[in-house]
Amino acid sequence: xxxxxxxxxxxxxxxxxxxxxxxxxxxxxxxxxxxxxxxxxxxxxxxxxxxxxxxxxxxxxxxxxxxxxxxxxxxxxxxxxxxxxxxxxxxxxxxxxxxxxxxxxxxxxxxxxxxxxxxxxxxxxxxxxxxxxxxxxxxxxxxxxxxxxxxxxxxxxxxxxxxxxxxxxxxxxxxxxxxxxxxxxxxxxxxxxxxxxxxxxxxxxxxxxxxxxxxxxxxxxxxxxxxxxxxxxxxxxxxxxxxxxxxxxxxxxxxxxxxxxxxxxxxxxxxxxxxxxx
Numbered sequence: 231x232x233x234x235x236x237x238x239x240x241x242x243x244x245x246x247x248x249x250x251x252x253x254x255x256x257x258x259x260x261x262x263x264x265x266x267x268x269x270x271x272x273x274x275x276x277x278x279x280x281x282x283x284x285x286x287x288x289x290x291x292x293x294x295x296x297x298x299x300x301x302x303x304x305x306x307x308x309x310x311x312x313x314x315x316x317x318x319x320x321x322x323x324x325x326x327x328x329x330x331x332x333x334x335x336x337x338x339x340x341x342x343x344x345x346x347x348x349x350x351x352x353x354x355x356x357x358x359x360x361x362x363x364x365x366x367x368x369x370x371x372x373x374x375x376x377x378x379x380x381x382x383x384x385x386x387x388x389x390x391x392x393x394x395x396x397x398x399x400x401x402x403x404x405x406x407x408x409x410x411x412x413x414x415x416x417x418x419x420x421x422x423x424x425x426x427x428x429x430x431x432x433x434x435x436x437x438x439x440x441x442x443x444x445x446x447x448x449x450x451x452x453x454x455x456x457x458x459x460x461x462x463x464x465x466x467x468x469x470x471x472x473x474x475x476x477x478x479x480x481x482x483x484x485x486x487x488x489x490x491x492x493x494x495x496x497x498x499x500x501x502x503x504x505x506x507x508x
Contacts, residue, residue: 232303232307232308232456233399233400233401233403233404233442234366234367234399234400234401234404234439234442234443235404235439235442235443235445235446235447235457236446236456236457237285237288237290238285238443238446238447239443239446239447239451239453239457240290240309240453241283241284241285241290242447243453244283244290244292244309244334244453245282245283247311247332248280248283248328248332248334249280249281249282249283250279250280251279251280251328251329251332252277252278252279252280252328252329253275253276253277253278253280253294253326253327253328254276254277254327254328254329254330255276255314255326255327255333256272256273256275256276256324256325256326256327257324257325257327258271258272258323258324259318259322259323259324260322260323260324260338260341262341263307263323263324263336263338263341263342263343263344263345264324264344264345264347265344265345265346265347265356266346266347267346267347267348267349267352267355267356268297268347268348268349270347271347272299272324272326272347274297274347275294275297275299275326275347278294278295278296278297279294279295280292280293280294280328281293281294281295286300286353286359286362287359287362287394287398287399288302288394288398288399289301289302289356289359290303290309293350296349296350297347297348297349297350298346298347298348298349298350298351298352299345299346299347300345300346300348300356300359301336301343301344301345301346302343302344302345303336303338303343304338304340304342304343304344305340305342305343306321306338306339306340306342306343307323307336307337307338307342307343308336308337308338308453308454308456309334309335309336309337309453309454310334310335310337310452310453310454311332311333311334311335311452311453312325312332312333312334312335313331313332313333314327314330314331314332314333316333319335319337320339321337321338321339322335322336322337323336323337323338323341323343323345324336324345337454358395361395362394362395362398362399363393363394363395363396363397363398363399364379364396364397364398365398366397366398366399366400366435366436366439367439367440367443371432371435371436373429373432373433376428376431376432376435377425377428377429377432379396379397380420380423380428380431383396383420383421384419384420384421385419385420386416386417386418386419386420386481387409387414387416387417387418387419387420387423387431388405388409388416388417388481388486389481389482390420391405391408391409391435392405397435400435400439402464402484402486403458403461403464404438404439404442405486406461406463406464406486406487406488407438407442407461407462407463407464408431408434408435408438408439409431409434409486409488409493410462410463410471410487410488410489410492410493411434411437411438412427412430412431412433412434413430413492413493414427414430414431414493415479415488415493415494415495415496416479416481416486416488416493417479417481417486417495417496418495418496419496422496442460445457445460463476463487463488463489464487465487466487469489469491469492471489471492472489472491472492474489474490474491474492475490476488476489477489477490
């Protein structure tokens with residue numbers, strides 16, 4: 231899925247190009263990605279001006295008068311600006327025209343993404359959206375709030391980082407970067423982390439994500455491009471800190487990249503009581 235820095239970059243570019251423009255046409259090639267909580271289909275958007283584009287959890291929401299189009303790109307979805315009449319991509323799912331000169335296309339070669347057309351703010355119509363976690367870029371994401379969330383977890387730390395009901399929101403690539411920055415092995419049990427390690431993990435989330443948001447925005451790539459070359463460990467071979475060969479660990483069916491030297495493994499279920507003070 232496009233991760234948080236990508237979503238924010240796409241949101242800002244969409245705002246620049248589309249706000250105030252009205253939908254003049256729509257095309258659907260993969261109806262499986264669309265869900266309708268109102269009577270009708272995408273043709274309901276024709277003639278309506280786009281009032282705002284904003285992020286809500288892992289969705290981008292296009293706000294029109296009386297209607298919201300909320301899109302969760304999931305694993306492979308991406309947006310692209312095109313000229314009407316330009317050859318369709320094989321991965322095209324649907325498109326909205328904004329005048330004779332501009333078309334916004336949603337591409338998804340896995341057809342895994344989901345787009346919901348709902349009444350304004352009808353978030354209950356989207357399964358799971360009303361249970362999103364704390365925004366990791368907001369002032370509410372304090373050290374104390376994070377430590378409190380962590381105390382109630384009984385799973386591995388990388389699983390916790392990816393839980394969007396707890397944290398809004400981190401994906402695979404940045405989970406690896408955060409754990410590398412915090413020097414914590416991805417299979418470490420949450421209950422085994424000391425208070426100091428919990429604070430270090432919180433600070434790593436903030437610093438890594440803020441730096442990534444700034445980097446992606448500074449690059450100014452087209453909205454369909456995922457900027458990943460600045461990442462330190464994800465899909466890399468050698469540790470940039472110590473030079474050791476990076477390894478992968480399977481965590482709930484997903485590969486986690488880590489440095490065995492900088493992120494030493496702890497024994498499963500092990501609790502170091504010298505850290506906890508108990």
